[in-house]
Amino acid sequence: MTDMRAVGFTEFGDPSVMKIVTVPVPVPGPGQVRVRVAGATVNPTDIGFRLGGRQLPEGVTPPYIAGMDLAGVIDLTGPQVSGWRAGDRVMAAVSPSVPGGGAQAEYVLVAQDQLARVPEAISLEAAATLPMNAMTVRAALDMLALAPGQTLAVTGSAGAVGQYAIQLGTHDGLVVIGDAKPEDEDLIRSFGAAHVVTRGEPMAAAVRELYPSGVDAVLDAALLGPRVLPAVRDGGQLMAVRPFQGQTERDIKISLVLVGNHLHEGARLAELAGLAAKGVLTLRIADLIPAEDAAQAHRRLEAGGVRGRLVLTF
DSSP: OOOEEEEESSOOSGGGGGGEEEEEEEOTTEEEEEEEEEEEOOHHHHHHHHHTTTTOOTTSSEEEEOSEEEEEEEEEOOOOOOOOTTTTTEEEESSSSTOOOOOBBBBBEEEEGGEEEEOOOOOOHHTTHHHHHHHHHHHHHHHTTOOOEEEEEETTSHHHHHHHHHHHHHHHTTTEEEOOOOGGGHHHHHHOEEEEEOOOOOOHHHHHHHHHHOOOEEEEEEEGGGGGGEEEEEEEEESSSSSOOOOTTTTOEEEEOGHHHHTHHHHHHHHHHHHHHSSSSOOOOEEEGHHHGGGHHHHHHHHHOOOOOEEEOO
């Protein structure tokens, strides 16, 4: 076995650039394992990567292989690997901005400190929906450092980041306010939201009706930016998942969470996997899509309205 299939592209552009490419099967180096991938999700960050919205470091050359989430089975371990062996079911969040590319390939090299075991109760395809988004939220909540009983409003509650923010925030003892369009209200309540308000432009005013002084923090998964600042109390916090476009007000602290800074926290990912196995976190597969239909997955994600994650299968 010398070659493998991957989802790749050689030029930036619309979904039609996504193709199956043939590349050499990678060989693990010190501290690395090779994972035979069962599922790799398609995330909004993959769309940005495909469009050329990321500065790539030297050594990252076409074909570009996207994807940050994967789950599969270790098939080979490199030197100096301890505690992992062939046959282990694992998940990880990886970076596509490295030589060899990201998660959307038959075989992917993963550093041992990025790995978490997939609990037996969870399928590999479902496990692939957890790492990037759940790690993003865990890191964001750690940065916010809210105390139990404090208030957190979440935008984009029906999406994966929004869902995990509600579920993890509630698990941490926060009072969480979600947003929804009318047909999604029951879904958002099922995640554990204490209150559900109208999403979009009216959200800030709706939050202020519940909390006249404003909430302690907002996690802005819907990228509302300055439009949601009025929901935050004076001196509160806003956590952005993309660079904030605008200015702050009323001494509100604006922070940016970058999951790329947390890819090597496998122990933390294992804790999140444990919460998923207990049902604290819900793993949602929107659809399983063969890797050769990656362009279709990109079109569906760009069209909006996807509930859960689209998972490419290999």
